[in-house]
Amino acid sequence: MIEITARIRIPEEEILLSFVRASGPGGQNVNKVSTAVQLRFDLMGSPSLPEGVKLRAATLAGSRLTKDGVLVIQAQRFRTQERNREDAIERLVELLRAATIVAPKRRPTRPTLASKERRLAAKERRGSVKSLRRGKPDVD
Numbered sequence: 001m002i003e004i005t006a007r008i009r010i011p012e013e014e015i016l017l018s019f020v021r022a023s024g025p026g027g028q029n030v031n032k033v034s035t036a037v038q039l040r041f042d043l044m045g046s047p048s049l050p051e052g053v054k055l056r057a058a059t060l061a062g063s064r065l066t067k068d069g070v071l072v073i074q075a076q077r078f079r080t081q082e083r084n085r086e087d088a089i090e091r092l093v094e095l096l097r098a099a100t101i102v103a104p105k106r107r108p109t110r111p112t113l114a115s116k117e118r119r120l121a122a123k124e125r126r127g128s129v130k131s132l133r134r135g136k137p138d139v140d
Contacts (some may be wrong), residue, residue, distance in 0.1 A: 001091065004096045010048045015092070016040040017085060022076035036076035039088040044069025049096070057099035071095075 001009045022036030041064065043049070043057055061071050075088035111119075 002093060004093055005100055008040075008049065008053070008096070008100065010046070011097075013046065014041060014046055015089070017088070019081055022084075033081075035079060035081045036074065037081065037082055037084040037088045039071075039073040039075065039092060041071045041073075041092060043071040053096065053099045053100070055094055056102075060095055060099055099119065 001011055001017070003009050014120060016039070018038045019034040020036045021034050025082055043053055043061070047052070049057070056122070057071070058065055058069070065071055071092070073088050073091050075084040077087055077092065078084050
């Protein structure tokens, strides 16, 4: 079980890991060994996540989410399969933890009387500066 929060846990069976050849560090080893990790997690079909978390995670995932609702995370920062595997799982956990945070509702506020007066005074000053520039042309 992968723990996201105290209440949310994901069984490891819901995560599909596949190993592919990586680009980047590794020298000639990179051509021979499949060290990059591709993590697939069926975000929208997961029974372990509440609906609200799924929707927020889908928004956070952006282009990493397929049309089928599967989250795909590529990890190839490290030279070993194990480190890339840990990195991919860690990134999944970070994304899901961020999705558990509910943004507070915005309550619309009105501008204060003082702020309205400051705005109008600034407009008036600016207008008077511009009108002073608009002097009559000198006719000789």
